[in-house]
Amino acid sequence: MDAERFVADRVRRMSAYAPITPVETIARRIGATAESIVKLDANENPYGPSPRAIAALARLSDAHRYPDPDQIRLREAIAGFSRASSRESDLRAGADELLQLVGMAFVEPRGWAD
Numbered sequence: 001m002d003a004e005r006f007v008a009d010r011v012r013r014m015s016a017y018a019p020i021t022p023v024e025t026i027a028r029r030i031g032a033t034a035e036s037i038v039k040l041d042a043n044e045n046p047y048g049p050s051p052r053a054i055a056a057l058a059r060l061s062d063a064h065r066y067p068d069p070d071q072i073r074l075r076e077a078i079a080g081f082s083r084a085s086s087r088e089s090d091l092r093a094g095a096d097e098l099l100q101l102v103g104m105a106f107v108e109p110r111g112w113a114d
Contacts, residue, residue, distance in 0.1 A: 008107060 038046040075086040
């Protein structure tokens with residue numbers, strides 16, 4: 001089956017996603033250590049997690065369990081902070097997942113009935 005025939009022409013003409021270059025690759029290329037490189041092109045924090053975040057993670061008692069897929073506690077905390085309804089926020093594993101869901105909602109596949 002040729003799955004490409006189901007892809008919209010406008011999507012097929014798009015440029016391919018160019019992922020960021022890993023810091024290890026840059027280090028090898030320029031003869032430096034990975035620790036000496038600060039990259040700002042992928043929204044990375046050059047300082048690492050804050051000590052408060054590390055301490056909070058250390059206090060987790062259920063890190064070995066799958067999290068709530070609806071993120072109820074986090075959504076309620078955001079709602080309390082923002083004064084918005086907890087149903088008005090959508091939490092995802094990064095922008096790529098959110099963009100995928102938007103595409104699935106609004107890009108109509110073609111040829112399924114052919």
